[in-house]
Amino acid sequence: MALSTRRSGRTRFTILLLVLTAITLLTLDGRGFGPIDSARSAILSVLSPVGDAAAAVVRPIGNAWSSAFDQGDLQAENDRLREENDRLQGAVTAGQVSQEQLQQLLENEGITFTGDLPRAHAQVVAGSVANFGTTLDLDKGSASGIAVGMAVVTGKGLIGKVVQVSENRCTVELITSGNYNVGFSVVGTPAVGVARGTESPSLLRGINIDVSVSSNVEPGSIVVTGSTRRSSFPPNLPIGTVATVQTDDATRQATVDITMFARTTDLTYADVVLWQQPQP
């Protein structure tokens, strides 16, 4: 009996100690304790080769699993992609002409053309490890000039930012996670605001738009990253188009839903824009 009571007391003490340790770690992480980031980067490096080797072995299982759940969609997606490929081949030529015209126009207005910014082209090697994560692992890291905070894009537009870097790997947190804001401006209007992810993989919510300028914002307007001084994103990266506009007269602010240009699911490649906010 006495032994059991002593045992139960020891169990409570152990659990209390572990909980306090976990709370201490949470507090340290919240305060940006450097060694935790270093440990995570080290694990990213260490697990990369192990993960790659193991993934090569189990990939057939994963593919079979995906096929079993997505079989119905594959045929339809294949047909749609074939049709889109035909259409895009025709659009490429027209696009090249438009891009040159846009570049010239932006140069005239003194705006940086983001197409000229150096990029690190990377392959998506892993998705989120666990539940609740909206991250991707890319096969390029600090050896390619990538640093924490850099914007990540696909050919269509912004998808996220780098949150962890090791020498040959980086982890990208998708813009749809809702864990950070992106300053934006609406092309052709003075409207600016901040966008944040929603539960949808392709929809963002833009807030803090001054109601006096929101009348210029219409569904279909193009949204790009803003040029605020503290933004970690380079200006004028395409984000998406305005889907809906709602005005709140009480707060004198408007809210917009933004349909993203880039998709954030089933990605194979992504580019890290090698740009960091110049230090003052």
Add this chain to the structure above:
Amino acid sequence: MNPVPRTVVRYALLIVTAAVLQKALFSQLRIDGAVPDALLVLAVAAGVVSGTERGATVGFCSGLALDLMVTTPFGLGAVCYLAAGALAGALETAMVRSARWLTMVIAALSAVFGVGMFALLGTLLGQAQMLGRHLLVVMAVVAVSTAVLVLPFARACRWADKDADRLRPALR
């Protein structure tokens, strides 16, 4: 070798194996965006096999391993998996009789508790979109997968605990 360090080394080996399995295999087995969680299963299995204290300790360590692989606040996984492992141990110890199906139910309940706590604490710590429809999907997938995986994981925990087991009857 002394039984205690041997048990620690074996559990460390199990945690590393579970982490690699999670990264390489389970993270690819997505159902509506949710995946089985090998590290949570290990915490629950340790609780089921060796009681509250061992469940809490292994849960804390496997949660830390998860924290190193994700971008959520560091320590969140540790505290939630600790709770799940401890709950599994407490429930299993409280049971008058033991049966496989009962162990599976206890494991599923403990895993759901761990996931729910993770989402709740994560939201309190400023993580977005943890409480929503996705949470229900995650709970369902984690509950079913944990119920299925707990038996082989429990076998592995018995192997890790083999030497410590000799002392248990006297300590209970």
